[in-house]
Amino acid sequence: MKRYLSPSISTLVAITILCAAPAWGASAPVARAYREAHGPRILREYAELLSIPNVASDTVNIRRNAEFLRDQLSRRGISAELWELPDAPPIVYGALDVPGAERTLGIYVHYDGQPVDTSQWTNPPWSPTLYTAAIESGGMARELPADGEPIDPEWRIYARGSGDDKAPLPALFTALDALAEAGIEPTSNLRLLFEGEEEAGSDHLQEYLESHRDQLDVDLWLICDGPVHQSRRPQLVFGVRGYTGIEITVYGAGRYLHSGHYGNWAPNPAMRLARLLASMKDASGEVLVEGFYDSTAPVGVDELEAMATLPDYDGELRRELGLAETEAANAALAERLLIPSLNVHGMASAAVGEAARNIIPTEATASIDIRLAKGNDPAEMLDLVEAHVREQGYHIVREAPDRATRLEHPLITRIVRRTGYPAARTAVGMPIVQPIVEAARRASPDPVVLVPTMGGSLPLYLFTEVLDRPIVIVPIANHDDNQHAPDENLRIANLWYGIDLMGELLTLP
Amino acid sequence: MKRYLSPSISTLVAITILCAAPAWGASAPVARAYREAHGPRILREYAELLSIPNVASDTVNIRRNAEFLRDQLSRRGISAELWELPDAPPIVYGALDVPGAERTLGIYVHYDGQPVDTSQWTNPPWSPTLYTAAIESGGMARELPADGEPIDPEWRIYARGSGDDKAPLPALFTALDALAEAGIEPTSNLRLLFEGEEEAGSDHLQEYLESHRDQLDVDLWLICDGPVHQSRRPQLVFGVRGYTGIEITVYGAGRYLHSGHYGNWAPNPAMRLARLLASMKDASGEVLVEGFYDSTAPVGVDELEAMATLPDYDGELRRELGLAETEAANAALAERLLIPSLNVHGMASAAVGEAARNIIPTEATASIDIRLAKGNDPAEMLDLVEAHVREQGYHIVREAPDRATRLEHPLITRIVRRTGYPAARTAVGMPIVQPIVEAARRASPDPVVLVPTMGGSLPLYLFTEVLDRPIVIVPIANHDDNQHAPDENLRIANLWYGIDLMGELLTLP
Known part of the structure; x- marks a missing residue:
């Protein structure tokens, strides 16, 4: 498959950091202005969420996460509840009906994380710790910033779940806060679904979805999970x-x-x-x-076209990972997926x-x-x-x-x-997904990468086959977030992108 | 290589248990009578030795073993001392000169054992526990017998080092006690060498031997280590x-x-x-x-002849180990070594x-x-x-x-x-070893198996090359003693054989 030569990663990073997003959308500036004004508080609140251990099998703490999230929704005027099944983490469900809205967006996030081997972590996995850069790049631990203190977007917050997959939660909550402060209504009805056992195999998700089918009648599911492209460009993904x-x-x-x-x-x-x-x-x-x-x-054709636009980041990635060669004679990562x-x-x-x-x-x-x-x-x-x-x-x-x-x-x-589940894919050319692509383009000055299939697995066939609705995956976390591994982290620039993106998604034209 | 069809293992075991050894030798009856009279005390004293942890890197406890053994020798009239090198377990050295003796026998034993993973042991590795049979055959734990209580030779004592390689120590001590009680002098001068880091690689043995060469001038080294033949027959081994x-x-x-x-x-x-x-x-x-x-x-020819007399125990061994096939299309174990x-x-x-x-x-x-x-x-x-x-x-x-x-x-x-060392082999036909073969034959009613090379490794090149003396390996422990593994044990029948054999070796004609 054809691949373009991309600018070097350092150039891309510089663009991401230095360019303010142009004021195309109605609410991205609102969300951005809000997080620029309240950054330290947003980080503190995220650290509070990250301090609750979130392995699915830890029944006491996984419930603490769910109750915390339910309360976060309720305090923002979202009708929130916990769904329960025996021996399963609860689902946090939220619904917001907006008078006059003709579209209903589903937003999926999972709040559980992978099990940890604490001995391999630099800090305890549920003691969220801010670093001035990635630890392996010489980042130093520092206090969370006080109100008014400037925040370097290259900082990272380390904790299990920080990237995978609690990151969309502070993004959503902050965007809701920004809209509320500005007196702006979301333009779509919302159905929020926060799962607590994705990393444990989502064994109960199908039962949850089937027994609450009437509460889940959306036009499109936004699946908020996974990392952005290895080039640090935002990406939208149409399958898993x-x-x-x-x-x-x-x-x-x-x-x-x-x-x-x-x-x-x-x-x-x-x-x-x-x-x-x-x-x-x-x-x-x-x-x-x-x-x-x-x-x-x-x-399909649309997918091949999307793939042709993918930045060729493989060589940079090999250097970053210390790999002289990758499998199949350095075949493209996107093709291997x-x-x-x-x-x-x-x-x-x-x-x-x-x-x-x-x-x-x-x-x-x-x-x-x-x-x-x-x-x-x-x-x-x-x-x-x-x-x-x-x-x-x-x-x-x-x-x-x-x-x-x-x-x-x-x-x-x-x-x-092991039990398993099939892949899922939504057609890249489907009309309902086009406003989502435009929203992502408004939220970031960088070209948005459209990926037909991401490498990771999610049980999205439950949405595409059981609920019979299209999906678009909307990643926020940095690609080098050590997800599933020790020292998982979220880069602050990615949290900022997530907030701006959520601002756009809540106010789609 | 030619192999004979051997009687079944159950027959062999029955012979071992039921037949009293004929009174060929001068002292085997003395040693046997003594251990028949004092069995419970012998087991209690062995349990005392086994209760001292004996991993070479455990410097405090390995020294406790050495001091215990030195005292055991001293109390039996053997001139005993500890040899020391920095960062090495001590060597326990003992010497006995017998007026008129024209032969000097060296006796080597190692008192350290393999490291343990305690979680895999049925009982703590240094809490010696007597069982009525092998644990995997349904043996039950029981108290050590009181004086006068009969002892079933199928009992086993479980502890790290019980088979590999503390077993020769109670055998030697008991034979010395038996001779002393009967007023019989050993017929050879003795040089005793008990090593404390064999399982850790014997890193200091060469230095010890070279710096004490004049105290080690023996005619033949008896290397007391390893298990008897898988058929439970006694064996003498001429190489490693x-x-x-x-x-x-x-x-x-x-x-x-x-x-x-x-x-x-x-x-x-x-x-x-x-x-x-x-x-x-x-x-x-x-x-x-x-x-x-x-x-x-x-x-060589003598070695091939010896091998031809080996019982064909491989089929039985495969059954015992649950192996449908072994390597090289079921090639003989002795050949593979x-x-x-x-x-x-x-x-x-x-x-x-x-x-x-x-x-x-x-x-x-x-x-x-x-x-x-x-x-x-x-x-x-x-x-x-x-x-x-x-x-x-x-x-x-x-x-x-x-x-x-x-x-x-x-x-x-x-x-x-890893550092390593070469193999060692003494010729089976060498005259000096013939009395040893005869002694083993007297100590047991079963045919003695002569093995040119055993599978295990010992740094015996230090004896054959550095000290330039022949060796014969004189095993005592049962082959199924779980040496190097959890639940190591010594079968009591093998301890009895060891005592009787030591009685013969101390009174060689």
Whole structure:
């Protein structure tokens, strides 16, 4: 696919920071003026939200988040409530009907975050800490600014959930405050849906949506999640990859064996796992599972056109990440997202380093995630992987094998299938999405990147298939926000963009 | 190699338990009578020794072990002392000169044990606990027996070090006590050498031996370590494999990446490691590193004869371990020990199971041990592995790579080379070892297995090359003692055999 040569990232950043957005829209200046006047308070209020731990399985704290958000909506005149299901984080729902409005916008955000390994964080994950720049670029921790103190948009606030995905919440709340202060009404009815278990797999979202279908009759869902483009340009995204995965465990002897007395004789499960994984994907990045790419839907004309406008940021990204080469001979990232992926996100067998012992491990496990392109069925993709594993000579079990099974089959693997969901995509050329594109263009002086499919997964098929409504993904966070990783952060310039964008979206012509 | 069909293991066990050893020797009946009369006290005293934590790096407790052992020797009339080097566990040295004795026997034992992961132990590793049978066979914990209470030889005592390698110590002490009570003098001078850092690599043993060479002038070293044959028959072993190893780390991007946004594009280090490991060894167990087998010395005629007498226990062992097949199409274990091995004893990349996150790992590590056959030089073997890694396209570094290195080389691996030592072997036909063989035959009604090389590694080249004396390895512990693993144990029948054997060895004709 054709790609343009983009200006260097430092140029782009400079533009983002230095250029004030021109006053095209009715309310972007209102939102911007408001956040310029109240920046320190906005950061303090965001830090308050970020200080509430937000792992979905932490039932007490996840509810504290939900109640906090419900109260934030209520105090802004939004009719707000919590939806409840047993053993599920609540949904925070808000509705605002505007007299005379002919359009209803849905706004989706998730308030839960990924689990944390606190030992790997510079600061505790729920002790929001402001830095003068990214930590890895030499940023220093500093106090939150006092009222009236200037704010450098290159500052970053560090906390789990700061980028993924609490960031749209202060953007929305601030835009509502700005409009209220200026006496301006939103131009659309609003239906707000804040989910609390997206990072845990959104297991209850379908049930929530189906049982509240009448409260969710919108014209378009704005899905506020994910990062902006790696070039720091704003982007709108029209689809997501689906998601599934498996955990594969292979076995050796039934107990640890001394590697001297039995090494070379007893099978080594770590080595078996290595051979099995190596059989699944070649050095160029091509997945070798038969049929893996066959069900992927072709890409439409509007999508190809949008892709042709994507900045070519891959080279810069490689340098930033310290990668001499990427998969498939440096094929474009955007192209790689149009096909399903197979990624080992974890691997374990006994111990390494100081903890290593002279044993033959009893088992070895790999945790694999599979990202799906439009057209791929989650269960069918797992079936293909299992067929591949069987073709390597493995007998597949669902629980740890008993002795009889071990003695019957030389190669045994336990495969745990994850639940999954398909990809979703809205056509880039659809009329209802055009005002959204224009709003994003007004909110930022930089060209807006239109992306047919983003790499991340969200269960947006629930919106596009179950609720049967189009979606547009409206990202706010910086691309280098360490989402899903230690030291997650939000760059303040991205929060400012989010506020200005929300101002535009609430006042679409 | 020719192998005989052996009686079933249950038959062998029955013989071991039921047959009293015939009264061939001068002192085996003395030692046996003594341990039959004082069994409960012997177990209590062994439990006392086992209750002292014995990881070499635990300087306080390793010294407590050494002092305890020195006192045990002194109280038995052995001239005992501790040898010291900075930052090294002490050597416990004992000497006994017997008027008129024309032979000096060296007896080596190591009193340190492998590090533990306490969470995987049924009982704390240094709270010695007696069981009525192996835990995995339904054994129940029970009190240590009171004086006069009968002792079932199938009982097992669980503790770190119980099998590897404190077991010879109560055997030796009890045999000395038995002789003293009966007024019988040992027939050889004794030089006792108890090491405290064998499991940590014996880094100071050479220095200890070289600086005390004049106190170590023996005719033959009895190396008391390792388990008896898997058939439960006693065995004498004439050599050990050498040992070395590497830790290999391969790299992906410099920070965690979201597997959705970058999966299929950013290289995956877990997958890279899998391919690298898979390139080193094929599914049949053949190491694919060029030249890996070339330096291995041929095996002599006496050794081949000894091997031909080995019981064919492999099938039983496979059943016990739950293995339908072993490497190299079920090749004999004894044959597999004659060639160098390459074993992954641990592998890690990010996390699996509940802790897995949707990321692309930044690195993946495998810890590999290489067991050496006679003729293999440790450093040269690592050079061969490194040459293989380079041939797979990798740039080898010794520290974590910096950004410039990452950007220059698509494939980077950090290799940490372990220190190692060569194999050692004494000729099976050597005259000085024949009385030892006869002593073992007297101590047990079962045929004694003569093994040219055992699978485990010990730095016995220090005895055969540095001290230039022959060695015979004299194992006592059961083969299923979980050495190096959680729930290490010693079967009481093996302790009894050890006592009877020590009785014979102290009174060689």
